Amino acid sequence: MPRMDGREETLRPAYRPPSRTEIIENELSEAQAEVRRLTRDLKKEKQRITETSEAYAKMVANLVRTVHENTVLRYECERLKRRGIEGDDQSIPNLLGFELTRSEVAAIRKAVARIHHPDAGGDIGRMQAWNVMLDKLEEQLEQS
Known part of the structure; x- marks a missing residue:
């Protein structure tokens, strides 16, 4: 070693x-x-x-x-x-506070047509909406 x-x-x-x-x-x-x-x-x-x-x-x-x-x-x-x-259920004439007659509904329809008829430059949509409502009024008057 x-x-x-x-x-x-x-x-x-x-x-x-x-x-x-x-x-x-x-x-x-x-x-x-x-x-x-x-x-x-x-x-x-x-x-x-x-x-x-x-x-x-x-x-x-x-x-x-x-x-x-x-x-x-x-x-x-x-x-x-x-x-x-x-x-x-409540009728539209009663909402106004009085009952409408058929002649009043017809007069309203004519007035609306003069204002809103497309031939007179009116709005056809508004005229149609009024007509729907007035048709409902006439139906209610026929039922009563």
Whole structure:
């Protein structure tokens, strides 16, 4: 076996097994790094849970508001339907506060034709609307 002089021994690092303290310190630093990583992950998950809770609360509030609006609109629709049905039962002459005669309805029709007839430069849509209403008046007069 060759012999080493003192100078070579000082340059060459000596292998020494890690001591128990060094092993424990390494394990401790690894555990601390893992704890920091898990703490970051936990913080992210808590943030996600908070955001999800806020979104859920907003969704529930919107749903409650929508259901309320739907209920109000449904009642309003039913009220208008009942009013429309009741309004159909009431005759147009009674809405005016007096009964019209057939001759009055005919006079109204002639006046409307003079104003709204297309040949006279009038609005055909308005003339048709008046004619529909006057037809209903005549039907009511025939029934009574």
